[in-house]
Amino acid sequence: MPSYIIRRLLLLIPTVFVALSFLFFLFFLLPGDPVDLIVGGADRTVDPGVIARARARYGLDDPILVQFKDYWLRTLRWDLGESFLNGRSVNELLGERAVNSARLSVWAIIIEIIVGITVGLISAIKRYSIADKLTTIGTAAAAAVPVFVLGFVFQYLFAVYPNQHNWPEWARLRTSRLGPDEWFLFFIPQGEQWRYLILPALTLACVSTALAARMMRGSMLEVLQADYMRTARSKGLTERAIVVRHGLRNALIPVVTLIGLDFGTVIGAAVLTETVFSWPGLGFTIADAVGDRDLPVILGLTLVVVIVYALVNLLVDISYAWFDPRIRLGERGKS
């Protein structure tokens, strides 16, 4: 196992290199010259000398390969550069945004794990019951409703309506923004903070929770019909022990894969949720930087997203061995 983990960690290096290099070259294929945006060329007739000076200032007059080399030399020193747009340090920006994204993602995943797995499990065990049918309808609806619609409806129901009807202060959730930014043990909201966190976390979790529930149900149904489950029943085990000890652990493997992938996605690509709730996270910032052709911000923030994604995938792979001891990580299959 340790050698497997080390090998996977070493694999991170080419993964990050290829992903960011691809992104670097892709940037130069996008329409629009970043220098035009830097000097405001979209709105005025700019002297060619000004454009040339801006190009030189940001090193954009160098050949692309030289820029590529310089970029990697800087990145290896963890110098992510400065925003083309306003000269702000990308390292600082990353520090702020990555933490915000991580907090939101953790809560979205917690909701996904608790609600998704529970609902899927009940739905599978009580197959064809009213609860199962309601769950099927509910999860289909939750997966189908676009995030921004859900976000605005939540804002109205839990923030606007309570305010207009003078609900107690604690019962009025917040429509948007990060809030006081007060946390305990990194991700537990303190004081007023939870009122800002609940709606974006719920919204972000909604679609993936529905998918996790659907997958949990399907996976559990399949496992419940497996031979070893019949064997467990014939041994006289209680239904609870059968489901929890034998069924759940096996059924969880595909669900854990989904949740792991989800975590990687929500941390860097929760663009719509972050937009609707003005949550200053990575996804919103990266999307905006693409619009502004702000290469240092795009690459700096994506670097972290790629690393987190790879690490989460590694954790998911490691978790397989825990869920199913038959899985031996790092061993080649025997034929």
Added chain:
Amino acid sequence: MSRRRSFARLLAPLVALAMLAAACGGGDGGDDSATPGDDVGETQAGGELVDGGTFLGDPPEHIDPALNSTLDAYQVVNALYDGLTDIDASDPDNPKVRPHVAESFEANDDASEWTYKIKEGVTFSNGEEILPSTFQKSWERATNPDFAGDYSYLFNFIKGGKEKLDGKAQTIAGVKADDATRTLTVTLSAPYSNFDAVSGFQLFMPMPSEATSDPATFAAYENGLMIGNGPYKLEKPRTDQEIALVKSDTWAGDADGEKWEDRLDKITFQVTADADTSYNALGAGEVDTANIPPARVDDAESNWGTTLDVDILGSYHYFFNGRNPIVGGEKNKLLRQAISQAIDRDEINEAVYNGSRNVSTGITPPGIPGFAKGICEFCALDVKAAKKAFADWQAAGGKLAAPIPIQFNADNGHEPVAQILIDNLKEVGIQAVAQPFPSETYFSQLAEGACVICRAGWFADYPTYDNFMYDLFHGESLDGNNYGFQSEKFDKIVDEGKATVDKEKQAKLFQEAEKVLLNEEIGVLPINWYRGDYAYDKDKIAKFTQTNFGLILWEQVALAA
């Protein structure tokens, strides 16, 4: 001046959603709509206001007066800085330029040289006195070629401004500062009788010596604790989440010397990523002002105070690219006429903007000195005349090989307007097709010649006719703000108008130029003029005035007692 609404573009087209939310019901306020500035009830001194209506989408790119080019950030700049002159827009139809940091100003006979006498005792919030040389240094900073912002072309009006911007001179030859006599003398590159209005614009505002002394720190200055001379000062450096201003005790007062001592103690500009979220935040009591999404206009009028009744000096229009073979040139004039007469501008205003704008009868909006109503002969819907013009154009050999592209920046809410244009044109037999461009590169692509029929909008920087005629349509603006209109006759009249000191004669010249633009050349399709779009909590805010420039007079905002 543009209005930045960047990332909100993702959600802007979701009108149906906004309507759903609107249908859910509104606030619990009364139904009387407030008129800004009118019937102000009892007010209290000081207090705090949280603004959610100014920054939608992204945080402002710049709040440095030398760099900013958006109306949104001008709200902050205007609270932080005062310029040489100010516009008194209390009579919206007759705005007046008045000295502000300048005690007085005067031009020579042909308006080629302007002399400003700077007031004594006016200081920045750090106590530094503002002298004529302060302006000189600030303008040299703003024309530093490595730093200059989008609006720096305005320094071309001053003799030596272009050379300074191009890096060919160390100083601006036309600017002389004499601190002993408190005199600032500005020699222009060509006579310009409206320079008094221009010189009060944000680009020309004074900056303290800590901002002007080291070129290496110019760009980063706006990310720190900027020092200004306005009614408010920064409480702390801006963040991407908010900009907090507090009352400046050293403020010298407005153009009348009125200090508005009871003004707000603190204003916090919060950045909201989306207009609907901003509006919901107002409903949830989290902010005191919000932007009104078009689909929420009725709700806003019923439940909140609004500035919807303020006619903003801004135009929404479509350019015809005069250099484009499909629609440009003399031979396609009848086609352009047919298109202009086929457009149902009322339908656009009702269907897309919920009636929250004014239908245009020209490009230059009411409120600009010299404005004349109904200048455009072809801006009223006349399907019969449009069909005839199109038939005449075809009879003269005109032929469309493919549908005409109707171009706009994607995801900014312009799609419904383009669709109505396409439907209207279809009515008269003209085939057209929507051609959205990526928002980020839209205007630079237009400037590079991509325009055929392309959308644009413009907010006045200062209340002058030439701010529309010169900046948008003059040959010198070609490939800048002008996306293809070319007319020597027009340019000549505008140049003459700019140099004319007699205001009546000047107005007639600019009207004549606009007639050339709209009726002789048919170089642009006026669509509508903007109106205010702030909603505010009228139970909390007793006075909230938006000028027709779109600027909120923050020093005059007062909370209800």
